[in-house]
Amino acid sequence: MRTLFVAASIAMSLFLSSTSFGMGAEDVVKKSQAAFLYPGKDFKARVMMKLINKDGQERIRELTMLRKNFGEPGGDQKYFMYFHQPADVRDMTFLVWKYPRKDSDRWLFIPAIKLVKRIAANDKRSSFVGSDFSYEDVSGRAVEEDNHSLLREEKYEGKDVYVVKSVPKASESVDFGYKLSWIDKGSFIPWKEEYYDKRGSLSKVFTANEVKPVQGFITVMRRTMKNVQSGHRTEVVYSDVKYNQGLSDSLFTERSLKNLPREISR
Amino acid sequence: MKKFSLVEFSVDHPKLVVFLTIFVTVLFMTQFTKIKTDTNPKNMLPATSDVRVWNDEVDKTFGLYEDTIVLGVVNDKGILNPGTLEKIRRITDDILAIKGVAARDVSSFPTITNVTADAGTLRVAPLMTQTPKNEAEITALRKQLFESPLFINRIISPDGKTTAIYAPLEKGANGKEIADKIREIAKREKGDEKYYIAGDPVARDTFGAEMFKLMAIFAPIAGCVMLLVRYLMFRDLFLSVTLMMDAMISIVWSMGLLIGLGFPVHIMTSMAPVFLMAIATDSIHIFNEFYFRYREKKDKRTAIIETMQAVGRPVRYTALATAAGFAVLLFMNIIPVKVFGGVVVFGTLSLRLLSFSFIPAMFTFVKDEKISRIAEAEDVGLNGTSRFLRKLAGFGTHHPKSTVLVGFALLLIALIGISRITVNNNMVEWFKKGSEVRVADREINKSLGGTSLGYVVGISKEDDFVKNPETMRYLEGLQRHLEKLPVVGKTFSVADYVKRINRVLHDDDPRYDVIPDSKDAVGQYLFLFSMSAKPSDLDNVVDSSFKKANIWVQLKTWDAKAMETVIRAVDDYKKAHPIAMELKPAGIAYFNMIWNHEVLWDMVKGFILALIAVLLILALDFRSIKWAVIGYMPLLFTIVLIYGVIGFVGKDFDMPISVLSCLSLGMAVDFAIHFVSRFRQRMAATPDEDVSEALLWTAARPGKGIMRNAILFAASFAVMLFAPLTPYITVGAFIVTMMLLSSLMTIIYLPALITLTQRWLIKGGTK
Structure with missing residues (x-):
């Protein structure tokens, strides 16, 4: 069904498009987001993050991450995170309600003072738990915020990819000037993304290092974001990945921050 | 007597000698295309020096920037x-x-x-x-x-x-x-x-760039001034140009060698040409004597050879003294200083070689009538300058006791001045008061925390040590302690973030503007902060394992002294409040302090070595310790007087001054060498003449060369008084004063000393 749709849209855009490439750049990006950020109805994984500086010194972040989609790909999502490491933040929990068209709502439970606090941060610039990923890198950026264009089609490490250039429409709201993505023609997983700063020099590089199907969903098990200017990088490894567990809505509420539901500690 | 034949050879084959000189010069000149420059004064200390290695390490640990x-x-x-x-x-x-x-x-x-x-x-x-x-x-x-x-x-x-x-x-x-x-x-x-x-890079890189520019402007201007003054002295363009060429050739040789050997031209070495030009003025003694001799002999060849016989020894030894004064720099720790010393030593020796070959050869090209016309004016009895010098020396010779007493009184006063000298260095003050760099620095320091940045790094042996509430409070206490210093405008550390978050988490309640009581709370606050802030915010103040913390200390002045007071305050605090954490200074302010300290003391060491070397050379030249001590006096007086004035005026003993003191020695002693050598020659040549008459003759005839030399030297360095950077003004003023003082000392004070000590000197010395 999906391939049929893709084939149809390729045929359509071949016929119609002014870009002269296979399909419209915006469609490619939309599909890529659906495959990369929205697979399944819900999702659970153990996430190990290594924040590594230029000299190889590491900081560890280990957490359990749950995600549930509300609506179609590209729509609202809720995330629940439970930290295991570093030791002094054990039991810290973090809830994110993500809306594609405005800043997310976030709550954090701080066990030392037994307090749930709402946190406001700028998705576009803030780092995700001190890593080289911004919140937006983790949860995505609304497709219509950028002008997308298909630069070319090529082979990336033996795979057929689209190379898409995305230029933010409101440049003052973000830190980068434009982004290039190497998107798999079959799975629509982004193999590589290059972020360029406003001076036009390369600033950050995302790579998907290991990809495998889990319950039929193509999943990026290992990924890296490297800040090429500072030499700092973040390596992320997923394990215990499970889709469609039937996570309940009540899990993604302020209440469960303090009183961890069994579904998570399990 | 090898040198001797070089003069004769040069007089007999002048064209060959001139051709060879120019040929060698062209060879050296071909090296100039390879020139590399290094305008960064920071490179006075090599990248491998302790302070730079340590600062690099701190920059790495905390993701900081050097500049x-x-x-x-x-x-x-x-x-x-x-x-x-x-x-x-x-x-x-x-x-x-x-x-x-x-x-x-x-x-x-x-x-x-x-x-x-x-x-x-x-x-x-x-x-x-x-x-x-x-x-x-x-x-x-x-x-x-x-x-x-x-x-x-x-x-x-x-x-x-x-x-x-x-x-x-x-x-x-x-x-x-x-x-x-x-x-x-x-x-x-x-x-x-x-x-x-x-900011430091503005001051430093602007200074480096300006310094090069100034050298490119001032060296030629100084050269022109010298040419002009010489022409006014001898009224002979050809010979003035010869003297000029002498200086230029030695500059080309030494800079060519430097570049050829692959050394970059550092700001320090960029000063070498001006120094060589000044040292080259010593050859004026040859000219001075030549005209006197020509008048007596009326034969060019004999006059040249006899001149070289008479002045050869002092010229050789003044060159040696100058070379020795610079050669001590070769034993210093700081590489650009060594290189500079090497360049000037080589240049000085080249100058002497030229004095015995190229200059005599050039003399042969001058028409006889022209020489005799000039020589007419050079009569010891008739010439105004000579008569004036005779009078000056007469004062010393006839009132030796009062002259020596006045000298001692001055010396004592100067010593009081010296005791008031403060050691300090401030790069921003190398710019004039109204300069953009200095105004900017003053304006920003007036209202904000300070443009100069130092760090105090706390290093513990235990992971997460910094997260302890005690450590946090310690950092805070230390910050408050440092902020009491008038030079410290602002400090900040990880403790500031923790306090801020504590307050904000508690609905901005000012009572929570403190460090929380549990280590977990600190850890969670910092984690919370790192969840949303830029990675560098936290990296700048703690290392990844939380073993080390970094306090930023903004200073309101670039004085090297400022960082010293910070370090003392840290030590005091540590003594009063012991903690299992080492506290080490770092940052650009710390670098400047060390840099200043190293260069300064290297120079003081060089100065002392040069004092000894010059005394030894005098003893060697005069073959008498007693004469050496006497010949040493004008130099000593000059230096002590200048430092006395520096002390009274309240000028800091800074890097430019320390560099100068070292360099000045070898040059200030020249006059005494000429004076004593020629005086003793005169005594030997005319045994019947009494001491005072011999002294007066020396003051009038070689003394004229000394005066000419001093004026020429002073004139060329006076140009620097108009420079836009204060170290140049200092160099100019220092050298002008030194030349005039040491020449006056030689003409007035030396005769007085010799008159007073003649029994002791002559009995045990010359005869």
């Missing part, structure tokens, strides 16, 4: 208005786009991380994401600025009239070039705001 440029923006009506804020936003954006600026870590209103509480919500975000448009937004911004100790004195002055944009530089970026670009950006903005650009 930061500070752009101060001042609006007397206050900067918190939509117009000024919009300009700040625009300028920040443009600065972010400059290559070489570490854009990710620029601190300014639109980029600096802000932690606030807003209706029960904790907000971690850049302070100003959009320019406020109305009064309400301005008020909100004002509140945030003034309630966070992280901002006050850093990006906002307490009176709200000044802000600063801090632009850290990537490694290897040129501070002056980036500063120039920032200047251009600021220039585009119109309105009431004033812009000031400061």
Whole structure:
């Protein structure tokens, strides 16, 4: 069904498009987001993050991450995170309600003072738990915020990819000037993304290092974001990945921050 | 007597000698195309020196930058208005786009991380994401600025009239070039705001660049002044040009050698040409004597050879003394100083070789009639200068006791002055008071925390040690202690973030503006902060294992002394409050302190070595310790008097002065060598003449050469008094004074001393 749709849209855009490439750049990006950020109805994984500086010194972040989609790909999502490491933040929990068209709502439970606090941060610039990923890198950026264009089609490490250039429409709201993505023609997983700063020099590089199907969903098990200017990088490894567990809505509420539901500690 | 035959050979084959000289010069000149320059004064200390290795390590651990440029923006009506804020936003954006600026870590209103509480919500975000448009937004911004100790004195002055944009530089970026670009950006903005650009890289790289420029301007001007003064002295263009060529050739040889060997031309070596030009003036003694001899002999060849016989020895030994004075630099620790010493030694020796070959050869080309015309004027009895010098020397000879007493009185007063000298160095003060660099520094330091940055790094042996509430409180206590120092404008550390978060988490309740009681709370606060802030915010103040903490100390002055007081205060605090943490200074302010210290003491060491070397050479030349001591006196007096004045005037004993003292020795002693040598020659040649008559003759005839030499020397260095950088003015003033003083000392004081001690001297010495 999906391939049929893709084939149809390729045929359509071949016929119609002014870009002269296979399909419209915006469609490619939309599909890529659906495959990369929205697979399944819900999702659970153990996430190990290594924040590594230029000299190889590491900081560890280990957490359990749950995600549930509300609506179609590209729509609202809720995330629940439970930290295991570093030791002094054990039991810290973090809830994110993500809306594609405005800043997310976030709550954090701080066990030392037994307090749930709402946190406001700028998705576009803030780092995700001190890593080289911004919140937006983790949860995505609304497709219509950028002008997308298909630069070319090529082979990336033996795979057929689209190379898409995305230029933010409101440049003052973000830190980068434009982004290039190497998107798999079959799975629509982004193999590589290059972020360029406003001076036009390369600033950050995302790579998907290991990809495998889990319950039929193509999943990026290992990924890296490297800040090429500072030499700092973040390596992320997923394990215990499970889709469609039937996570309940009540899990993604302020209440469960303090009183961890069994579904998570399990 | 090998040298001797060189003179005869040169007189007999002048064309060959001149051709060979020019040929060798051209060979050296071919090396000039390979020139490499190094304008960074920091390179006085090699990259492998302890302080640079340590600073690099600290920079690495905390993700810091070696150099930061500070752009101060001042609006007397206050900067918190939509117009000024919009300009700040625009300028920040443009600065972010400059290559070489570490854009990710620029601190300014639109980029600096802000932690606030807003209706029960904790907000971690850049302070100003959009320019406020109305009064309400301005008020909100004002509140945030003034309630966070992280901002006050850093990006906002307490009176709200000044802000600063801090632009850290990537490694290897040129501070002056980036500063120039920032200047251009600021220039585009119109309105009431004033812009000031400061920071160590601005001062340092501007100084380095200016220094090169000045050398390229001043060396030729000094050369022209010398040419002119010489022409006025001898009225012979050909011979004046010869003297000039003598200097030029030695400069080409030594700089050619330097470049050929692959050394970069450092700011220190860029001064070598001017020094060589000055040293070359010594050959004036040859000219001086030549005209006297010609008058007596009327034969060019004999006059040349006899001249060289008479002045050969003092010329050789003054060269040796000068060379020795510079050669001690070869034993110093600082490489550019060594290289400089080597270049000048080589140049001085080349000059002497030329004095015995090229100069005699050139004499043969001058027409006889011309020489006799000039020589007519050179009569000891008739010539005004000579008569004046005779009178001067007569004062010393006839009133030896009072002369020596006055001398001693001056010496005592000078010693009091010396005791008042303070050792310090301040790079910003190398620029004149009204210069852009200095004005900018003054303006920014007046209202903000300070343009000079030092660090105090706490190093423990235990992971997460910094997260202990005790450690946090310790850092805080140390900060408050340091902030009591008048030179410290602002400090900040990880403790400031923890306190800020504690307060914000508790609904901005000021009672929570303290370090929390549990280690877990500290850890969680920092984690929370790192969840949203820029990675560098935390990296700059703690290492990844939380073993080390870094306190930023902003200083309001570039005085090397300032960092010393900080280090002392840290030590005092540590003594009073022991903790299992080592506290070590770092940062550019610390580097400047060490740099200043090393160069300065290296120079003082060199100075002492040079004093000894010069005394030895005098003893060797005169073959008598007694004469050496006597000949040493004018030099000693000159130096002591100059330092006495420096002490009284209150000028710091800084790096330029220390470099100079070392260099001046070998040059200031020249006159005494000429005087004593020629006096003793005269005594030997005319045994019947009494001592005072011999002294007066010496003052009138070789003394004229001394006076000419001093004036020539002083004239060429006087040019430097008009330089825009204070170290040049210092060098100029120092050398002019030294030349005039030491020549006067030689003409007046030396005869008085010799008259008083003649029994002791002559009995045990010459005969």
